[in-house]
Amino acid sequence: MAENDGETIVPDEQCNLTASTPMKSSGLEQVESPKERKTSMVECDDEGNPSSGTPDESPKQLTPHSIPPRRRRSPRRPEVSASRLPLKVLNQIFQYLPLKDLRSAMLTCHSWNNALSMEDSDIWQYLLGKKLPEAAVSDPFLLAELGSAKKKLRAWYFAWNTSDISRNNYIRTNGFTVHRQPVAQSTDGVRGKRGISKGVHAFDITWDGPLGTVAVVGIATKHAALHCVGYVALLGSDDQSWGWNLVDNVLMHNGAQLGVYPKMNNPPKYEVGDKIRLIIDCDTHVAYFERNSEFLGIAFNHIPPLRLYPAVCAVYGNTEVTMVYVGSPQMG
């Protein structure tokens, strides 16, 4: 029995010694390539295991600003690693990264995601000031409903598309409002910058200025036409678009009228300046509208699984339409 006990103890010690050796050797290396770093990471994991049995060693005190570790870790693991930098340090690193790399950073680890999830941190404030036009930032009403710098920045990336617009329309300097010029016998539309194909998305659309004989809000694929001759309800005239004509409250798709919306007797006329919220639910393939936060019922269903863009088309000269993306609507 005593001999057996001796045999069991000795291999453990050998395993410990073997595991601890590579860590020391890797510490001597000054410059590591990414591949070697991967190996170093594995060695670190191996090294961490045997020392967990020695409670005597306690990790060094981290700086007061350190983010607390996500889990209890082996004391032999590096006290300072990129995933456990203080928040102030992370923000200083992230301020030098462009937006695409910030997205990669958000997906790298939890602490980086937490740092970048603070939607009014200096990083998002800085990018907001850099990307958005001054006319949009200084407008007290335009983005008032969006509560954070990050949300306002996101709305900018969904705003009207200056490159996907009828030639008789132009986007005002705030970037969120389309202006139709007074051109006779022409119907002119515009699409948003980014289409959606998954999830639930809400767009706030406000029509400022008279509606004329045609004023359609709706959704369109990339291939829907944005211009035609005459005064036509262009959105909804083919299978690539769906529209709601605010003038006569009629829903249109594929050239066919789908009925009056909201579905009631004598639905109220659109008042200029009212806020219409267009909600597209790609997961259940429906779209509907709210007016001044009042749900109006399902407008379109059985929408095919395509990439859909918010769109409007107008015929009245000097009329203006503002569109602000608000993300997922609050269900209530």
Added chain:
Amino acid sequence: MSAEAAAVEVQANEAPIVAPIMYKVESSDGQVYEISDEAVKQSNTLSNLISTCVANDVASMDPIPITNVTGNIMKMVIEWCEKHKGETLPVEDDSVPKNITVPEWDTNFLKIDNDVLFDLIVASNFLDVPGLMSYACKMVANMAIGKSPDEMRVLFAIPTDEEDEAAEKAAKEKAEAEKKAITEKDAAEPSTSK
């Protein structure tokens, strides 16, 4: 090595006509380093500590203990401060565009192992050396630009959730195995005595 370095530093410092005042700083592992009064201004933390301890005889002062910075990192911070003594501290102003260009000397100074670089960043954060902080963070950002999340994890040795859980599980199994071995050993001894 450190003694020779100190001797060289003393000789270099004696070259100017007016010898600078040298303060002593002690790292967490007991190493004592000297930093000149001009270089101290680069670190707001050290400047505040020294300005609140008014003393006539600097030579007889005890070293300032910095308990959460190790010796090799402290040496690097002091080397950086000595190199940049006399320079104006960068001001955190929103109007200034944040496209810092890291000078050549600092680029070479910061070409170190990533683990050491992150230790240096945390130390410069604690000692409040804004110039070193800006350059070091810029270096890290330059590494991260253009990388995917997986590449960032490899580059900065950040474990994924799966790796974290696997390491914890292995550590737990290891602890249980050791506990079982101890239990068996204790069980063997009573039977022997009986």
